[in-house]
Amino acid sequence: MIGDGSLERFKREGRIVVVGASLAGLRAAEALRDKGFAGSLTVIGDEPHEPYDRPPLSKQVLLGKAVADRTALPRLRSVDATWRLGVAAAGLDMAGRRVRLADGDEVPYDRLLIATGVRARPWPREAEAELDGVFVLRTRNDGAALARRLAAGPKRVLVIGAGFTGSEIASACRERGLAVTVAERGSAPLVGALGGVVGAVSAEMQREHGVDLRTGVMVTALEGDASGRVRAAHLSDGSTVETDLVIISLGATRNTEWLAGSGLGAGPRGIACDAGCRAFDVRGIVTDDIYAAGDVARCPHPLFGYQFLSLEHWGNAVTQARIAAHNMLSESIDRIPHMEVPAFWSSQFGVNIKSVGVPSLGTEILIAQGSLKDHRFVGVYGYQGRVIGAVAFDQARWLPFYQELIETTAPFPPPFPTVDRHSDGARPLDADFPDPSIPTHGPTVTLSGYSPADRRMTFTPAH
Amino acid sequence: MERTDHVVRIAVDLNRCQGYAQCAFLAPEIFVMHGEEALLYNPDADEAQRDKLAQAAAACPVQAILVDAVGAGAEAVSGDR
Numbered sequence: 001m002i003g004d005g006s007l008e009r010f011k012r013e014g015r016i017v018v019v020g021a022s023l024a025g026l027r028a029a030e031a032l033r034d035k036g037f038a039g040s041l042t043v044i045g046d047e048p049h050e051p052y053d054r055p056p057l058s059k060q061v062l063l064g065k066a067v068a069d070r071t072a073l074p075r076l077r078s079v080d081a082t083w084r085l086g087v088a089a090a091g092l093d094m095a096g097r098r099v100r101l102a103d104g105d106e107v108p109y110d111r112l113l114i115a116t117g118v119r120a121r122p123w124p125r126e127a128e129a130e131l132d133g134v135f136v137l138r139t140r141n142d143g144a145a146l147a148r149r150l151a152a153g154p155k156r157v158l159v160i161g162a163g164f165t166g167s168e169i170a171s172a173c174r175e176r177g178l179a180v181t182v183a184e185r186g187s188a189p190l191v192g193a194l195g196g197v198v199g200a201v202s203a204e205m206q207r208e209h210g211v212d213l214r215t216g217v218m219v220t221a222l223e224g225d226a227s228g229r230v231r232a233a234h235l236s237d238g239s240t241v242e243t244d245l246v247i248i249s250l251g252a253t254r255n256t257e258w259l260a261g262s263g264l265g266a267g268p269r270g271i272a273c274d275a276g277c278r279a280f281d282v283r284g285i286v287t288d289d290i291y292a293a294g295d296v297a298r299c300p301h302p303l304f305g306y307q308f309l310s311l312e313h314w315g316n317a318v319t320q321a322r323i324a325a326h327n328m329l330s331e332s333i334d335r336i337p338h339m340e341v342p343a344f345w346s347s348q349f350g351v352n353i354k355s356v357g358v359p360s361l362g363t364e365i366l367i368a369q370g371s372l373k374d375h376r377f378v379g380v381y382g383y384q385g386r387v388i389g390a391v392a393f394d395q396a397r398w399l400p401f402y403q404e405l406i407e408t409t410a411p412f413p414p415p416f417p418t419v420d421r422h423s424d425g426a427r428p429l430d431a432d433f434p435d436p437s438i439p440t441h442g443p444t445v446t447l448s449g450y451s452p453a454d455r456r457m458t459f460t461p462a463h
Numbered sequence: 464m465e466r467t468d469h470v471v472r473i474a475v476d477l478n479r480c481q482g483y484a485q486c487a488f489l490a491p492e493i494f495v496m497h498g499e500e501a502l503l504y505n506p507d508a509d510e511a512q513r514d515k516l517a518q519a520a521a522a523c524p525v526q527a528i529l530v531d532a533v534g535a536g537a538e539a540v541s542g543d544r
Contacts, residue, residue: 053474053506060503065495070507074472075535315478345477350498352482394499397481 010110011329014039017099017107018081019089020115021045023053024294024317028113029079031325041081042107044099046116048086049140055314057143058165059347062172064151068144089116092262094281097289110289111328114259114271114279115321117295118252118312123160128222133230134246137165146247150176154245157181158233160219162189164346166249167202171348174209181212181241183219183233186434194355194391196432197365198379201372201393205349214239222246252312254296264290270298270310275337277324291328293320302339303406304358304388313344341403345396351375354396357389357406364428366413368402370395378402381431382412471508471516472531479527486519486528494519 016032018025021043029043045051051073060066084101091100098106120136123129133154135146150157150173157173159166162184173180186192188199189206206213218236225231233241259266264287265280266272271292272280277299279290292299294317300306319340327335346353362381370377370393378398381389387410390402405414413428473493482500486493490508493516497503508516520528 055477056504056506060505063503065503066505066507070470072472072507074474074529074531076529077532078535315476318476343478345480347497347501350501352498352501354478396500 007329007331010039011037012039014110015108016041016111016113016328017109018043018113018115019099020113020117020294020296021047021051021083021085022115022117022294022317023051023073023314024115024117024321025113026051026073026079026321027076027318028115028293028321028325029081030076031322032329033079034077035325035329037329039110041079042084042109043079043081044084044087044089044101044107046086046088046102047139047141050083050085052140054138057140058137058168059172061143061147062150062169063175064147068140068147071140071143089258092259092264094263094287094290112290113324113328114266114290114292114296115294115317116255116258117317118254120248121250121253123222123248123250125222128224128230129248130228131222131224131230131246132228133244134222134248136248137169138252149245150178154178154243156241156243156245158183158219158241158243158246159249160233160246161249161251162186162202162206162213162215163192163249163251164190164344164348166247167206167348168346169247169249170206170211171209174211174349179212180210181214181243182206183217183235183241184213184215185218187215189213189215191432191434192360194359194379195362195365195381196434197372197429198391198393199432201375201377205351205375209349252295254310256296270296272308273297273299275300275302275339276327276335277320277338278327291324293317293324299338301342302337303341303409304361309342309358311342313342315340315343341406343399343403351393352396353391353393354399355389355391356399356403357381357387359389359391359431360433361388362431363433364412365431366428368414369398380405380412380414382428385412386410387412387414471510471513473504473506473508473516474529475502475504476527476529477502479525480523481525483524485522485524489522490515490519 052071053073056071061068088102089099090102098108100106120138156179159170159182162182167189170180170182189202191199219233220236221234223232254270256266263281265282273292274286277291278286279292295312298308298310301309323338343356359381362383364382366380368378368380376394378395379391387405392399487496493508494504
């Protein structure tokens with residue numbers, strides 16, 4: 001594209017293929033049309049459903065207040081696309097510019113957007129994972145099946161993994177009056193994303209709401225009865241939990257296996273791309289016709305030392321989709337970088353949890369407002385003397401203020417006297433994140449890239 | 464085809480939502496506060512609720528409520544074509 005009119009021709013009659021028909025794929029398709037792309041647009045999705053919203057699946061749906069197959073995403077405009085739903089992409093031919101589908105079909109493209117996202121990490125022992133009563137929660141079908149089981153009144157639910165999804169599931173179960181045990185390998189719920197200081201609050205919330213929370217333990221085996229129904233779980237501390245419904249919440253795995261051998265820089269940690277969402281090939285050279293967006297993308301973020309961030313966040317999928325769409329239709333000089341401050345939310349045990357920035361990069365935390373013991377506070381995270389993240393428990397309206405501190409790389413501890421004078425706010429504490437070399441549940445943020453500690457210089461093929 | 468034209472799809476950008484609860488006053492069948500500031504909503508309203516929904520979306524101080532654009536909601540999403 002060198003100003004010879006080829007871009008205009010591409011916008012008029014080119015072919016764009018979007019692989020992934022969830023939030024990022026849909027919003028990208030809409031943005032492409034919004035920005036005047038009039039060529040052919042094909043959206044490929046492995047699930048047979050139209051694009052749907054996932055956050056309600058672990059909240060409204062499990063509470064019985066919404067139906068799993070009715071969380072379709074609103075359409076912000078018409079996209080006039082060819083939808084290939086219910087068939088997964090199975091391979092990519094970069095030289096021939098074709099996506100191969102699981103049914104053998106091939107779809108040619110001029111530009112490709114990959115938004116294949118992640119899937120729930122399954123229970124590692126296959127025979128146990130197949131027991132009746134063992135679930136994961138990621139898709140609409142998972143949500144429908146799980147909601148049915150919860151409505152049937154299980155005797156005790158066991159949630160394995162106390163990240164955001166696991167904690168939300170436990171919360172919904174308690175609200176429905178179900179007995180729940182939560183088993184977490186780390187020292188507290190949410191510890192990987194928010195650290196031990198906030199994790200302790202989360203643990204207190206779970207216990208106050210009647211969750212049987214077991215931390216520092218692993219589930220070593222699931223046991224079925226003669227008819228193949230799960231009946232118990234064995235824990236690393238020697239104890240046994242009798243349960244008839246087990247939900248595996250061990251984070252997510254990136255859907256990149258279909259790209260193995262294609263030459264694209266894709267692996268277990270996602271698809272490496274530049275700040276403009278253009279994917280790298282395995283040689284570290286940026287492509288100009290392949291883009292990535294959403295949970296599967298991993299791109300350098302200017303606010304965080306240009307480290308490559310993978311963010312499994314709703315807002316990240318929306319923003320990257322728009323940036324990728326814009327850049328796919330732009331001359332190189334007009335391209336824009338992805339530099340939105342990461343943000344996410346969760347609601348559990350009646351508390352609204354929201355975060356901006358990247359708390360898990362922080363080493364210290366200052367409780368700037370409210371108090372930990374009231375479960376109502378703002379925690380500000382610091383890293384090397386600057387504000388790098390913030391989390392709010394039932395204090396969401398303050399977050400834009402802290403977001404500005406992150407955007408302006410404000411010093412940590414923040415230079416203003418705390419707005420809300422409270423003993424917790426007196427001085428920063430160690431944020432108490434777990435040692436990153438010890439695996440816990442799947443992180444919501446994956447960091448990699450230019451750090452000297454990153455030894456992964458070779459391409460890791462999928463197994 | 465999975466749907467008829469009689470539903471309106473809804474999503475709320477909960478990064479934006481700050482719990483002002485205007486929607487819960489204007490369309491309580493769809494939006495309910497859950498705890499002090501978290502919002503629960505039904506992602507799939509009846510066509511009959513469209514007016515109330517439009518009011519709620521317009522009243523949101525942070526414009527966090529996303530609904531089907533007029534004309535876009537009914538667009539066909541089929542399998543292979």
